[in-house]
Amino acid sequence: MTTIADRISIAQSRIKQAAQNCSRLPSDISLLAVSKTKPISDIIAAYNAGQRQFGENYVQEGQEKITALAANYPDIEWHFIGPLQSNKTKIVAEHFDWMHTLSRDKIAQRLNDQRPANKPPLNVCIQVNISQEDSKSGVDANEVTTLALTISKLPNLSLRGLMAIPTATDDIRIQQQEFANLSALFQQLKQHHPGIDTLSMGMSADMDIAIANGSTMVRIGSAIFGER
Ligand SMILES: *Cc1c(COP(=O)(O)O)cnc(C)c1O
Numbered sequence: 001m002t003t004i005a006d007r008i009s010i011a012q013s014r015i016k017q018a019a020q021n022c023s024r025l026p027s028d029i030s031l032l033a034v035s036k037t038k039p040i041s042d043i044i045a046a047y048n049a050g051q052r053q054f055g056e057n058y059v060q061e062g063q064e065k066i067t068a069l070a071a072n073y074p075d076i077e078w079h080f081i082g083p084l085q086s087n088k089t090k091i092v093a094e095h096f097d098w099m100h101t102l103s104r105d106k107i108a109q110r111l112n113d114q115r116p117a118n119k120p121p122l123n124v125c126i127q128v129n130i131s132q133e134d135s136k137s138g139v140d141a142n143e144v145t146t147l148a149l150t151i152s153k154l155p156n157l158s159l160r161g162l163m164a165i166p167t168a169t170d171d172i173r174i175q176q177q178e179f180a181n182l183s184a185l186f187q188q189l190k191q192h193h194p195g196i197d198t199l200s201m202g203m204s205a206d207m208d209i210a211i212a213n214g215s216t217m218v219r220i221g222s223a224i225f226g227e228r
Helices: 004-022 042-050 059-069 084-093 104-114 141-152 172-192 209-210
Strands: 030-034 052-054 079-082 099-104 122-127 155-162 198-199 217-220
Touching: 004 030, 004 042, 030 099, 042 059, 042 084, 042 099, 052 059, 059 079, 059 084, 079 217, 084 104, 099 155, 104 155, 122 141, 122 198, 141 155, 141 172, 155 172, 172 198, 172 209, 198 217, 209 217
Parallel strands: 030 052, 030 217, 052 079, 079 099, 099 122, 122 155, 155 198
Antiparallel strands: none
């Protein structure tokens, strides 16, 4: 039976291989372990295997896990990666270190206003809609510049980069095209915001293509914790 520790090690090897295949440094790509719906015991198992960055999709569930683990695991870095309604922003502002799915001015303003004074700025990525599916959330590519400017003026937010969830498809050409589009957008944005360093793209099924296209953070759930 493979353990969570085994699967983290396999995911790390995949990152390393994918990086080497395109002459990138494996250390430039971080592994975000997506623990949504999984029990705290799974997070501890991953932690004991060296994992420190965890992603959660649901505000309430995330808050409970963060609170439960705060005392004994203070060096975990918590990333919010789910859709966020404006009436739940306070929980994210108070508990998380990162927020990947920012796509509205109003949410940015609320997160900024609700960030506790004793915490460093909340790290944020703008979620971009690169998918051809209508239902996907995120801003359109042509709205990224404006939202980035808004964020850069908010002192309690730190703009770190871009995030996207691509079209759910097995067609490698579509995956490739969408990741390349996001990567180009990231390079453009970097010219105006030289401090940005994070391209959050790639999940269990498509991490290799994402890395080949410049991803700096892959969000891996099922390949570490099993199917949900
Ligand atoms: C669930 C989720 C993931 C992880 O997906 P897997 O296919 O389980 O690796 C990554 N990113 C987001 C935004 C998710 O919601």
